[in-house]
Amino acid sequence: LYFAEFEEARKWVADNLVFDKNVDVNLFESTIRILGGLLSTYHLSGDSLFLEKAKDIGNRLMPAFKTPSKIPYSDVNIGRGTAHPPRWTSDSTVAEVTSIQLEFRELSRLTGDEKFQVGENQSM
Numbered sequence: 001l002y003f004a005e006f007e008e009a010r011k012w013v014a015d016n017l018v019f020d021k022n023v024d025v026n027l028f029e030s031t032i033r034i035l036g037g038l039l040s041t042y043h044l045s046g047d048s049l050f051l052e053k054a055k056d057i058g059n060r061l062m063p064a065f066k067t068p069s070k071i072p073y074s075d076v077n078i079g080r081g082t083a084h085p086p087r088w089t090s091d092s093t094v095a096e097v098t099s100i101q102l103e104f105r106e107l108s109r110l111t112g113d114e115k116f117q118v119g120e121n122q123s124m
Helices: 001-015 027-045 048-067 095-096 103-112
Strands: 024-026 075-077 083-086
Touching: 001 048, 024 027, 027 048, 027 075, 027 095, 027 103, 048 075, 048 083, 048 103
Parallel strands: none
Antiparallel strands: 024 075, 075 083
């Protein structure tokens, strides 16, 4: 039963999980839920599909780190590659930006690409 459910979910991820959308997402929420979920599934399954999807969303979240202060913006448009602070204040929440380090460091470790760990934004 579990294997069949996993295969169904894997097929959905392979066929339907596309991040090239003109939509703003919250950096923190997307990191802990999407990136973290994909990395966890990769570790549990060893299936490179999940690592590739994690790398895709990780790259799309990187514009948040291109700030004068080096404190990432809270919102990222994952299709356009733009980012901005929250609409209700000029700064991002410290608790949010400090708690996303685990996922980005792990993405760097798995891909061998240091930019995720150091927060360097490179073109998508």
